Amino acid sequence: AQSVAQPEDQVNVAEGNPLTVKCTYSVSGNPYLFWYVQYPNRGLQFLLKYITGDNLVKGSYGFEAEFNKSQTSFHLKKPSALVSDSALYFCAVRHGRSNDYKLSFGAGTTVTVRA
Amino acid sequence: KAGVTQTPRYLIKTRGQQVTLSCSPISGHRSVSWYQQTPGQGLQFLFEYFSETQRNKGNFPGRFSGRQFSNSRSEMNVSTLELGDSALYLCASSLKESSGNTIYFGEGSWLTVV
Numbered sequence: 001a002q003s004v005a006q007p008e009d010q011v012n013v014a015e016g017n018p019l020t021v022k023c024t025y026s027v028s029g030n031p032y033l034f035w036y037v038q039y040p041n042r043g044l045q046f047l048l049k050y051i052t053g054d055n056l057v058k059g060s061y062g063f064e065a066e067f068n069k070s071q072t073s074f075h076l077k078k079p080s081a082l083v084s085d086s087a088l089y090f091c092a093v094r095h096g097r098s099n100d101y102k103l104s105f106g107a108g109t110t111v112t113v114r115a
Numbered sequence: 116k117a118g119v120t121q122t123p124r125y126l127i128k129t130r131g132q133q134v135t136l137s138c139s140p141i142s143g144h145r146s147v148s149w150y151q152q153t154p155g156q157g158l159q160f161l162f163e164y165f166s167e168t169q170r171n172k173g174n175f176p177g178r179f180s181g182r183q184f185s186n187s188r189s190e191m192n193v194s195t196l197e198l199g200d201s202a203l204y205l206c207a208s209s210l211k212e213s214s215g216n217t218i219y220f221g222e223g224s225w226l227t228v229v
Contacts (some may be wrong), residue, residue, distance in 0.1 A: 036220070042223075043119075043121075043221050043222040043223045044207075046219060046220075049215075090158065094214045094215075095214060101146070101171055102160040102163060102171050103160065104160070105157060105158040108158075
């Protein structure tokens with residue numbers, strides 16, 4: 001079975017500081033990894049994904065994530081956080097095998113960026 | 116290009132009733148999936164449809180059902196509503212059923228069961 005873990009329920013950072021949201025995964029075979037962000041009372045917005053290739057993936061709003069196969073991690077990062085980055089962040093994994101297309105989500109990490 | 120559109124956005128139902136939620140995918144997208152989001156259980160997969168066929172189903176009781184039409188629009192239905200069905204129901208679409216395709220989500224339908 002595939003699963004995703006987000007070990008931190010909450011992350012608090014000051015504006016202008018680096019932001020990291022952690023994610024580890026467990027899936028047999030090659031994983032397809034995604035990050036989404038959810039603002040209050042809204043749906044999920046796609047940030048970035050890793051399918052194959054370069055381990056460093058760049059996405060929307062200045063976010064990036066690094067795929068680390070040996071550590072089975074896909075941490076989300078932003079060099080300089082903004083107050084507007086305060087939201088709920090979800091990591092998700094999709095199996096790289098056909099006929100198994102559902103996304104399995106982590107529990108989510110609430111990010112608060114203080115001014 | 117319009118995003119994933121879900122209707123209604125908010126609704127209140129009584130226990131025992133049934134509800135139908137509608138989803139229009141992004142134009143050209145043929146795969147539609149549904150997720151339930153609750154504070155306690157997080158995001159849980161309900162089912163996925165591609166070309167009017169259910170491809171995957173999550174671990175939900177038979178009261179939860181769905182369908183997809185020839186224009187890729189999808190509906191999900193919940194019968195005999197229970198208080199625990201109160202949740203945000205999210206519809207998502209992707210170009211095709213390949214695992215690497217990005218899934219785009221709608222704003223969701225907030226269901227409250229009283």
